Amino acid sequence: MRIIAxxxxxxxxxxxxxxTRPTTDFVRQAVFSILGERVGAARVLDLYAGSGALGLEALSxxxxxxxxxxxxxxxxxVIAENLTKARLEGGHAVKSEVAPFLKRDAGSYDLIFADPPYWKYHGDKDHITELLQSGLLPPRLAAGGWLIVEVSSHKTSPVADEFSLVARREYGNSAILIxxxxxDS
Structure with missing residues (x-):
């Protein structure tokens, strides 16, 4: 894997x-093509960060x-090592589960990425639906900000009263929801 641009x-x-499933270069390129100039000077939150590929790309x-x-x-x-290797400033890695972090965080973010483990089988935890319906995200998303979610392309787009789906794009087994x-919220 690499930082694209x-x-x-x-x-x-x-x-x-x-x-086990980092966001591919192809999908990241597509996401950042959609985001365009929104990335410049944005305050970003990368939830379920994994390798940090989405946030690293944003900083770059x-x-x-x-x-x-x-x-x-x-x-x-590994995220800290990647930040150092790429010589990117403004990044900070936090060891925490997502819900407890959101409960104690007071930040406001222009872009929030959420790429949790995919819901695959009946009985698996559906992280995205739970996150969208928790009420924890709206206070963190700045006015005019976007929440960018990666899910399996086989999953329908989750809904929550506080959010409107702006776009859904499918790339193989992945779907990007904005x-x-x-x-109303």
Missing amino acids: GTAGRIAIKVPPAV RGAKSCTFVEEHRQAVK YAKSL
């Missing part, structure tokens, strides 16, 4: 063993800051 473009990044493309939230200790260490705050 920006100041750290083409730099290879490590993927921690705990991460001019984001002001990125907070990486990951529950696996080894992954947090949400904005609903006008």
Whole structure:
């Protein structure tokens, strides 16, 4: 894996063993093509960060800051190593589960990435639906901000009263969902 573009473009990044499905270069390129100029000077939150590929890409493309939230200790260490190797400033990795982090965080973010383990089988935890319906995200998303979610292309787009689906794009087995705050919330 590598950072695709920006100041750290083409730099290879490590993927921690705990991460079984990092966002592919192709999907990341597509996401950042959609985001375009929204990335410049953005405050970014990368939930379920894994290797940090999405947040690293954002920093490389001019984001002001990125907070990486990951529950696996080894992954947090790898994110820190990737930040150092890529010489990217403004990144901070936090070892935490997502819900407890969101409960104690007071930040406001222009872009929030969420790429949890996919819901595959009946009985699996559906991280995205749970996250969208928790009420924890709206206070963290700045006015005009976007929530960018990666799910299996076989999954329908989850809904929540506080969010409106702006776009859904499918790339092989992955689907990218872009949400904005609903006008009512």
